Amino acid sequence: MPSSPDSETNTGASEGRHTDLCLRSRLRNRVVSNTKLRLFVQFVTWVAILTLFTETVVAGNGMTLSKQPRDTLAIPRWLYLATGGATIGASALLASFVTDRAFIRYLHNWSLSGPTVDNWRTPFVWVGRGLGVVVLGLAVYLGVTGPQLPTASFTILVTFVVVRAGLPMLTYLGGNLWPVLNPWRGIVSLLPTGFRTYPEGLARWPAVGGLLLLVWVEVIFPVSTIPSVLSIAILGYSVVTIAGAVLVGPNAWFKNADPLSVLFRFFGAVAPVKRRDGKLAVKLPGSDLTDSDLITDTSDVAFVIALIWELTYSGFITTQTGAATIETLVNLSNIGVGAVQIRAILIYTLLFVSGYVVFFGAYWYAGVVSRRRTGTYITAKRIAFRFAPSLLAIAAGYHLAHYTGLAVSLSPALGMAIVSPLSPPANPLTLSPPGWFEGLSIAYVLVGHLLAIWAAHATAYELFSSRLVAIRSQYPFIVVMIGYTVISLWILSLPGATPPYLP
Amino acid sequence: MSHTATTIPRNDSPAGKCDYCGHPFPTTDRLVLHKGLEHPQQLDDSEVEAFHEARSNETDELRTLRLKALGALVLLYFGLLFMYAIFA
Numbered sequence: 001m002p003s004s005p006d007s008e009t010n011t012g013a014s015e016g017r018h019t020d021l022c023l024r025s026r027l028r029n030r031v032v033s034n035t036k037l038r039l040f041v042q043f044v045t046w047v048a049i050l051t052l053f054t055e056t057v058v059a060g061n062g063m064t065l066s067k068q069p070r071d072t073l074a075i076p077r078w079l080y081l082a083t084g085g086a087t088i089g090a091s092a093l094l095a096s097f098v099t100d101r102a103f104i105r106y107l108h109n110w111s112l113s114g115p116t117v118d119n120w121r122t123p124f125v126w127v128g129r130g131l132g133v134v135v136l137g138l139a140v141y142l143g144v145t146g147p148q149l150p151t152a153s154f155t156i157l158v159t160f161v162v163v164r165a166g167l168p169m170l171t172y173l174g175g176n177l178w179p180v181l182n183p184w185r186g187i188v189s190l191l192p193t194g195f196r197t198y199p200e201g202l203a204r205w206p207a208v209g210g211l212l213l214l215v216w217v218e219v220i221f222p223v224s225t226i227p228s229v230l231s232i233a234i235l236g237y238s239v240v241t242i243a244g245a246v247l248v249g250p251n252a253w254f255k256n257a258d259p260l261s262v263l264f265r266f267f268g269a270v271a272p273v274k275r276r277d278g279k280l281a282v283k284l285p286g287s288d289l290t291d292s293d294l295i296t297d298t299s300d301v302a303f304v305i306a307l308i309w310e311l312t313y314s315g316f317i318t319t320q321t322g323a324a325t326i327e328t329l330v331n332l333s334n335i336g337v338g339a340v341q342i343r344a345i346l347i348y349t350l351l352f353v354s355g356y357v358v359f360f361g362a363y364w365y366a367g368v369v370s371r372r373r374t375g376t377y378i379t380a381k382r383i384a385f386r387f388a389p390s391l392l393a394i395a396a397g398y399h400l401a402h403y404t405g406l407a408v409s410l411s412p413a414l415g416m417a418i419v420s421p422l423s424p425p426a427n428p429l430t431l432s433p434p435g436w437f438e439g440l441s442i443a444y445v446l447v448g449h450l451l452a453i454w455a456a457h458a459t460a461y462e463l464f465s466s467r468l469v470a471i472r473s474q475y476p477f478i479v480v481m482i483g484y485t486v487i488s489l490w491i492l493s494l495p496g497a498t499p500p501y502l503p
Numbered sequence: 504m505s506h507t508a509t510t511i512p513r514n515d516s517p518a519g520k521c522d523y524c525g526h527p528f529p530t531t532d533r534l535v536l537h538k539g540l541e542h543p544q545q546l547d548d549s550e551v552e553a554f555h556e557a558r559s560n561e562t563d564e565l566r567t568l569r570l571k572a573l574g575a576l577v578l579l580y581f582g583l584l585f586m587y588a589i590f591a
Contacts, residue, residue, distance in 0.1 A: 074591070075587070075590065075591040076590050076591070079586055079587070079590050079591060082583070082586070083583060086579050086583055089579065090576055090579055090580075093572045093575055093576050093579075094572075094576070096568070096569070096572050097569060097572065099565055101540075375529045375530075376529070377509040377510060377511050377517065377526075377527045377528065377529065378508060378509050379508050379509060379510050381508070382508035382509075465533060465536040465537035465539075465540045465541065466532065466533045466536050466561060467561055467565055468561060468564055468565060468568065469533065471568065
């Protein structure tokens with residue numbers, strides 16, 4: 001097939017004396033064959049990329065198979081990934097059949113109003129924040145004085161099973177309770193605050209930095225294994241949070257700079273239960289992801305992408321392929337300077353930052369392409385802002401996929417640690433989730449993406465008056481979402497490992 | 504849908520601006536559709552008529568797009584089906 005344009009030209013040269021008509025048809029043939037050639041080249045490139053990809057996967061397995069011969073996939077990995085990507089693509093195609101604006105608006109405005117909660121809010125907040133402060137104090141105290149076994153430590157179980165896994169799940173599956181529970185807000189409400197005004201230009205950048213820093217600390221330092229280290233980390237976080245909130249006032253601080261509050265606020269946007277005008281209301285999950293006032297700054301987009309990336313990253317480094325990648329990179333970086341541990345930390349950080357930049361860049365570029373392809377005068381930035389909330393559904397799906405196993409397996413230990421925080425059992429019970437939990441994780445990732453596809457579709461209809469433009473504007477974002485899905489499904493299919501070189 | 508977040512490329516001339524909110528549009532069709540959807544109360548008869556015409560034109564184009572989407576779905580379905588028949 002690559003020789004076909006040459007043969008076309010040869011036959012063309014021998015028939016040079018023919019009429020104008022013939023010439024034109026030949027020209028058209030030439031054009032067709034050029035297109036064919038281009039398609040062929042694209043096809044070859046894709047096949048090459050896919051082959052390389054699957055081969056590295058196989059190589060990654062081969063390196064580590066001797067340790068743990070576990071591969072539960074009954075179909076080739078590329079086919080599993082292609083199916084996942086195709087699911088997203090097919091649902092986007094299906095969504096494009098729904099062109100009835102009124103119907104979309106109806107679905108997104110549907111709500112069931114519940115009881116009035118504002119009268120109860122003040123006592124709720126007092127009880128919730130009081131509880132939060134007690135738990136925070138106990139966590140710091142018991143981390144230093146309690147048992148140093150991770151599965152028996154109140155500090156580690158509360159931090160990772162409750163705050164890292166359970167509360168976000170409660171937030172995106174139910175509603176955002178964090179403003180009621182936030183212990184730091186409880187402490188700050190007793191102090192004099194507001195000595196400076198929060199600089200508006202900073203927007204949510206401090207929260208983005210804070211979130212990335214928290215994840216970095218979680219990876220590099222043994223906060224999830226040594227309770228006393230975690231205690232110090234919590235103390236450090238508390239000092240920064242209280243100082244910041246006292247300086248600029250709690251409202252500005254917890255809205256803009258506190259990573260946990262911003263995280264829960266964003267996850268709360270996916271939730272079905274909301275507080276509207278002093279009443280509780282039940283909406284369809286994700287129906288608020290078309291709100292234009294959720295994302296108002298580049299830092300908000302950066303935060304949403306950071307949510308997706310940190311889950312991808314911590315998933316990746318805990319697989320055998322991830323561990324092998326880190327080991328290879330650390331060995332490659334051996335230039336005779338620096339201890340192995342320092343180089344490993346550098347590699348971890350570099351991978352963390354560069355992956356984040358790639359994820360963010362891919363999303364931002366989708367906004368630029370979307371603008372160029374539709375020829376709209378709405379800025380690429382604004383398009384990126386409007387489509388970013390739909391990514392929150394993806395982040396929620398990833399979170400559920402990555403943390404359900406942890407939450408279930410450590411829940412008995414957590415129960416015991418809560419019942420008797422001062423004298424936990426020496427040998428706490430941990431469950432091992434059954435095999436179908438892995439299938440469930442795949443389902444969570446896919447459902448998150450499907451919700452995101454729908455939210456993007458509805459957003460496009462709000463943003464563009466022309467239905468054709470609305471459909472075309474989504475294409476680049478769908479491609480990015482397919483990319484995120486494939487990467488996430490790939491990570492879920494890899495056998496687990498402990499990240500190397502870390503204490 | 505505020506008109507504040509729009510820019511017009513330097514070598515591009517907009518087909519028109521919305522009289523009510525100032526939003527520029529690259530084609531008249533899109534401008535007409537925008538007026539009909541965002542400012543339905545303020546339109547005069549000719550504008551309403553133009554809106555309905557643009558909308559029916561758009562519906563025709565949407566039908567073509569739907570057919571293409573259906574074709575892509577069929578291709579995707581059978582492609583995967585054959586892949587599974589061969590590799591799984």
